[in-house]
Amino acid sequence: MTTLRIKNARKVYPNGAEAVKGVSVDVEEGELVVFVGPSGCGKSTLLRMVAGLESVTEGEIELAGRVVNDLEPADRNIAMVFQNYALYPHMSVRKNLAYGLKNRKTPNAEINSRVDDAAKLLQISEFLDRKPSQLSGGQRQRVAMGRAIVRKPAIFLFDEPLSNLDAKLRNQMRLEIKKLQQSLDTAAIYVTHDQVEAMTMADKIVVLNDGQVEQIGTPAEVYGSPATTFVASFIGAPPMNLIPGDLSENGLNIGGTVLDHTADHRGPVTFGLRPERARLTSDANGIAVDIGVVEELGAIRLVHCQLGDHELTVTQDSEEPLPSGRMGLEYAERDAMLFDRDTGHRL
Amino acid sequence: MDKAQFSSPWMPYLLLMPQMLIIAIFFLWPAAEAIRSSFFLEDPFFGKATFVGIDNYRDALTGSDYQRTAWFTALFTILVALISLGLGLMFAVSADRVLRGQSTYKTLLMWVYAIAPPVAGLIGVMLFDQHIGPLVDFAALFGWDMRIGVNYWDTGTAMIIVATWKQIPYNFIFFLSGLQSIPSSVKEAASIDCRSEFRRFWTITFPLLAPTSFFLLILNITYAMFETFGTIDLIVKDQPGNSPVTLVYKVYRDGFRGNDLGGSSAQSVILMLIVLALTIVQFRLIERRVHYN
Numbered sequence: 049m050t051t052l053r054i055k056n057a058r059k060v061y062p063n064g065a066e067a068v069k070g071v072s073v074d075v076e077e078g079e080l081v082v083f084v085g086p087s088g089c090g091k092s093t094l095l096r097m098v099a100g101l102e103s104v105t106e107g108e109i110e111l112a113g114r115v116v117n118d119l120e121p122a123d124r125n126i127a128m129v130f131q132n133y134a135l136y137p138h139m140s141v142r143k144n145l146a147y148g149l150k151n152r153k154t155p156n157a158e159i160n161s162r163v164d165d166a167a168k169l170l171q172i173s174e175f176l177d178r179k180p181s182q183l184s185g186g187q188r189q190r191v192a193m194g195r196a197i198v199r200k201p202a203i204f205l206f207d208e209p210l211s212n213l214d215a216k217l218r219n220q221m222r223l224e225i226k227k228l229q230q231s232l233d234t235a236a237i238y239v240t241h242d243q244v245e246a247m248t249m250a251d252k253i254v255v256l257n258d259g260q261v262e263q264i265g266t267p268a269e270v271y272g273s274p275a276t277t278f279v280a281s282f283i284g285a286p287p288m289n290l291i292p293g294d295l296s297e298n299g300l301n302i303g304g305t306v307l308d309h310t311a312d313h314r315g316p317v318t319f320g321l322r323p324e325r326a327r328l329t330s331d332a333n334g335i336a337v338d339i340g341v342v343e344e345l346g347a348i349r350l351v352h353c354q355l356g357d358h359e360l361t362v363t364q365d366s367e368e369p370l371p372s373g374r375m376g377l378e379y380a381e382r383d384a385m386l387f388d389r390d391t392g393h394r395l
Numbered sequence: 396m397d398k399a400q401f402s403s404p405w406m407p408y409l410l411l412m413p414q415m416l417i418i419a420i421f422f423l424w425p426a427a428e429a430i431r432s433s434f435f436l437e438d439p440f441f442g443k444a445t446f447v448g449i450d451n452y453r454d455a456l457t458g459s460d461y462q463r464t465a466w467f468t469a470l471f472t473i474l475v476a477l478i479s480l481g482l483g484l485m486f487a488v489s490a491d492r493v494l495r496g497q498s499t500y501k502t503l504l505m506w507v508y509a510i511a512p513p514v515a516g517l518i519g520v521m522l523f524d525q526h527i528g529p530l531v532d533f534a535a536l537f538g539w540d541m542r543i544g545v546n547y548w549d550t551g552t553a554m555i556i557v558a559t560w561k562q563i564p565y566n567f568i569f570f571l572s573g574l575q576s577i578p579s580s581v582k583e584a585a586s587i588d589c590r591s592e593f594r595r596f597w598t599i600t601f602p603l604l605a606p607t608s609f610f611l612l613i614l615n616i617t618y619a620m621f622e623t624f625g626t627i628d629l630i631v632k633d634q635p636g637n638s639p640v641t642l643v644y645k646v647y648r649d650g651f652r653g654n655d656l657g658g659s660s661a662q663s664v665i666l667m668l669i670v671l672a673l674t675i676v677q678f679r680l681i682e683r684r685v686h687y688n
């Protein structure tokens with residue numbers, strides 16, 4: 049069964065700002081859906097509409113088959129983990145975890161066993177009697193997770209829960225959250241602006257831009273066949289090379305260089321090629337590029353080169369000889385993507 | 396913090412001098428003088444002073460007038476502090492609901508704070524004017540013939556209301572800023588965890604306001620006991636005879652109207668001890684206070 053259904057949700061803030069412009073998303077049972085997009089695209093707003101912290105201007109939020117638009121957050125059977133953890137500073141960790149259960153008149157024995165279980169799972173048992181101010185950032189993060197877990201909600205809502213942690217801890221916690229979510233087999237929405245986090249955690253990615261859905265798909269889908277130039281440039285690091293060109297009978301003309309291309313479309317297009325799907329060769333007879341700056345990243349290197357007037361990035365194994373001068377560029381035709389230059393949609 | 400280095404060991408003391416001088420002249424000296432004269436019976440006309448030991452204290456503490464004033468002061472202080480705290484908190488909570496994130500309103504409300512206390516005090520006194528005061532007329536509607544300055548409790552009621560009224564904006568603004576400093580995500584987390592807004596207030600908001608409340612409680616007690624002098628003076632000016640007054644006012648009345656300098660000094664020494672006790676309580680509790688972050 050579908051756990052959560054967002055149908056054509058719109059949000060207009062009192063000041064007139066339209067933050068969400070008609071978004072529909074389904075979250076299946078046990079699925080982890082990531083909302084990803086640049087800052088200000090409406091991810092948090094959409095999540096908060098699901099939580100009941102923001103009213104829904106138009107559309108429906110359906111949780112477990114029931115429209116919850118008019119329900120209080122406490123009545124929605126959701127649990128949320130906030131970016132700054134939002135722990136109750138005057139309560140011990142144990143009380144923080146128990147608070148939501150107590151207010152729901154859960155029997156004490158049940159509360160204690162759930163709190164102890166969650167604490168064990170998150171390895172915070174030894175901190176149960178401390179106040180949040182006596183914990184490190186990572187530990188607070190776990191407590192915030194614990195507070196969500198003990199409630200056994202229909203769905204977890206995460207709003208950039210890792211963005212206050214340092215890079216190393218973030219990578220570790222990201223894996224832990226994913227594992228935890230899978231073992232609990234509970235649906236979750238995870239909001240982030242970090243595309244790496246989105247790719248690694250998601251069962252399904254929803255790419256948002258300016259209050260609208262750009263694409264919904266598995267990580268492989270949004271990476272492998274981006275629906276728009278926005279998705280193409282947002283997902284994947286380094287981002288896809290996007291170069292304006294023109295399609296005619298002769299092929300694809302990019303700044304004077306004509307590439308073979310067997311597409312039916314004619315007219316202005318954007319040519320897309322992932323840096324990791326391009327190869328540099330010493331034979332400059334095909335497409336010739338001029339090598340510019342080379343960035344060494346350890347295992348791979350980023351080679352910035354010039355194709356006519358256009359910048360292009362190619363990734364290369366560090367084992368290969370250092371490129372320089374004028375070189376050839378090769379790629380498989382199926383890796384080259386064409387987008388309508390006006391709408392940005394994939395052709 | 397950095398420790399400043401002075402070339403001469405006397406330099407810090409020199410810099411402290413002006414402040415010390417002010418404290419000495421305006422506080423230490425009068426205080427010492429009060430303590431000294433509290434042990435004497437001063438003849439107001441010839442300036443002769445007779446040492447009487449603790450007689451002034453005994454007379455003050457056992458005098459029925461003093462006891463009556465002390466009881467009134469206690470009642471006055473408790474009511475003024477609690478009612479103005481309660482109302483200030485109530486207004487702050489309703490304002491906070493409207494204000495979340497809207498700084499324009501907040502600035503407007505700050506203006507209330509800047510203007511209100513002195514003006515409100517005067518308006519308050521006017522409201523209870525025996526001849527033109529609308530509140531006196533209002534009480535008359537319910538058959539309450541308020542006789543300010545004549546009836547002890549009528550006057551007392553007016554004093555309590557005006558003093559409370561004057562203090563509300565002050566409490567309001569502190570409570571409001573306390574409320575606004577509670578992160579909205581904490582409130583949101585609570586709204587997911589707890590359905591009842593009433594319960595949320597008492598389990599989350601109020602405990603988080605506790606440091607503010609405590610600070611304000613001490614402040615309000617001090618206000619009610621010592622800073623309401625002007626208000627009381629405005630109300631009882633014409634008929635000080637049978638009107639209730641606070642201990643501070645009685646010090647002034649006995650000393651300057653009654654010319655009993657020794658007795659008045661003894662009373663002010665007692666008040667100093669009360670202030671000392673309040674200060675100690677305040678520091679003790681502030682030290683112990685949990686710091687949330």
Ligand SMILES: Nc1ncnc2c1ncn2[C@@H]1O[C@H](COP(=O)(O)OP(=O)(O)OP(=O)(O)O)[C@@H](O)[C@H]1O
Nearest residue numbers: 061063065067086087088089090091092093094241
């Ligand atoms: N309370 C509000 N009133 C008016 N406009 C708002 C409000 N909250 C957010 N917005 C606007 O709505 C848009 C979406 O905001 P939202 O917080 O959902 O973005 P986001 O995708 O979560 O961004 P970020 O990654 O920075 O958190 C933004 O343009 C923002 O300015």
Ligand SMILES: [Mg+2]
Nearest residue numbers: 091092093207
């Ligand atoms: Mg956000």
